[in-house]
Amino acid sequence: MTADIQLRPVESADLPIFYEHQRDAEAARMAAFVSRDRAAFDAHWATNVLGNPAAVTRTILAGGQVAGHIGSWPDEGGRQIGYWIGKTYWGQGIATRALAEFLHVVTERPLYAHVAAHNSASIRVLEKCGFRFEREESVEGEHAVVEHVVVLP
Numbered sequence: 001m002t003a004d005i006q007l008r009p010v011e012s013a014d015l016p017i018f019y020e021h022q023r024d025a026e027a028a029r030m031a032a033f034v035s036r037d038r039a040a041f042d043a044h045w046a047t048n049v050l051g052n053p054a055a056v057t058r059t060i061l062a063g064g065q066v067a068g069h070i071g072s073w074p075d076e077g078g079r080q081i082g083y084w085i086g087k088t089y090w091g092q093g094i095a096t097r098a099l100a101e102f103l104h105v106v107t108e109r110p111l112y113a114h115v116a117a118h119n120s121a122s123i124r125v126l127e128k129c130g131f132r133f134e135r136e137e138s139v140e141g142e143h144a145v146v147e148h149v150v151v152l153p
């Protein structure tokens with residue numbers, strides 16, 4: 001386990017770090033995510049994340065360093081959550097502790113997460129924080145994948 005975990009609002013200096021996190025090929029495979037180029041990344045964060053008043057996003061600090069981010073946003077399937085931890089910080093309980101803390105920031109329920117069926121680490125993180133399997137969904141297209149939809153009632 002690492003030192004302390006803190007959540008704080010996202011600062012512009014965090015974005016290049018998040019950009020590199022989502023560019024990592026192994027991480028993208030885990031999340032069944034198509035990495036964005038810089039322009040697409042900047043547009044997504046400006047419009048859908050920081051520019052979306054219904055979205056709640058926090059930077060995860062581990063021992064004072066930017067380790068990743070966690071966020072929540074509404075869509076037609078309910079309020080969603082997602083997170084991404086930089087690879088050098090994996091396996092230290094950071095995602096689990098960040099999610100547990102974030103569940104005090106976003107108190108709306110139910111909360112949903114869509115996680116690739118092969119992403120055992122993320123499924124475990126969600127289970128440890130009380131999420132339960134609801135159903136499987138097949139996503140078609142460029143990043144075709146079977147997802148687990150999990151819910152915190």
Ligand SMILES: CC(C)(COP(=O)(O)OP(=O)(O)OC[C@H]1O[C@@H](n2cnc3c(N)ncnc32)[C@H](O)[C@@H]1OP(=O)(O)O)[C@@H](O)C(=O)NCCC(=O)NCCS
Binds near residue numbers: 028030084086124
């Ligand atoms: C998935 C991810 C968030 C996990 O972050 P993390 O900080 O390493 O997670 P934690 O250390 O809190 O917990 C991981 C848990 O999964 C377990 N785990 C790790 N790899 C595993 C594997 N291959 N199979 C099963 N369990 C696994 C760990 O043992 C731990 O469970 P435990 O505490 O019961 O031992 C991180 O790898 C990541 O950001 N990946 C890329 C992006 C992504 O997948 N985001 C989530 C999209 S839904």
